[in-house]
Amino acid sequence: MTLNDLFDTIQSRKSADPSSSWTAQLLAKGPEKCAEKFGEEAIEAIIEAVKGDKAALTSEAADVLYHLMVMLAARDVTLDDVIEELAKRQLKSGIAEKAAR
Numbered sequence: 001m002t003l004n005d006l007f008d009t010i011q012s013r014k015s016a017d018p019s020s021s022w023t024a025q026l027l028a029k030g031p032e033k034c035a036e037k038f039g040e041e042a043i044e045a046i047i048e049a050v051k052g053d054k055a056a057l058t059s060e061a062a063d064v065l066y067h068l069m070v071m072l073a074a075r076d077v078t079l080d081d082v083i084e085e086l087a088k089r090q091l092k093s094g095i096a097e098k099a100a101r
Contacts, residue, residue, distance in 0.1 A: 007069050007079040014073060023070060031074040038067040 013023035026034055045060035069079065092100075 003065065003069070004079060006066065007073070010066075010069050010073045026070050027074055031071070034067070034071040034074040038064070038071045041067045 010023055010027075013021050014027050016024035018025045018028040026037060041060065041063040045057065045064045048057040048060045072079065072082065
């Protein structure tokens, strides 16, 4: 499964019955709840990175990616939108890009 496949599945859950899918339940709770869940998962990933547990960090990183995409979908931001932004940034150095923000 690619990130595009996962994002397509998440998008398809936007119109699904919330009782049929965890993703549909999250999306039904609104963008704020999706953002909150992403934040929780990001903190869990940080904790595992600090602890140095590779397997746990891998698992939490998967959760972070999933919840990031749910949060994006909740606000109608596509994975392609994010990839386009990354492509624009690739044209300049990270230092110059950060200074331009």
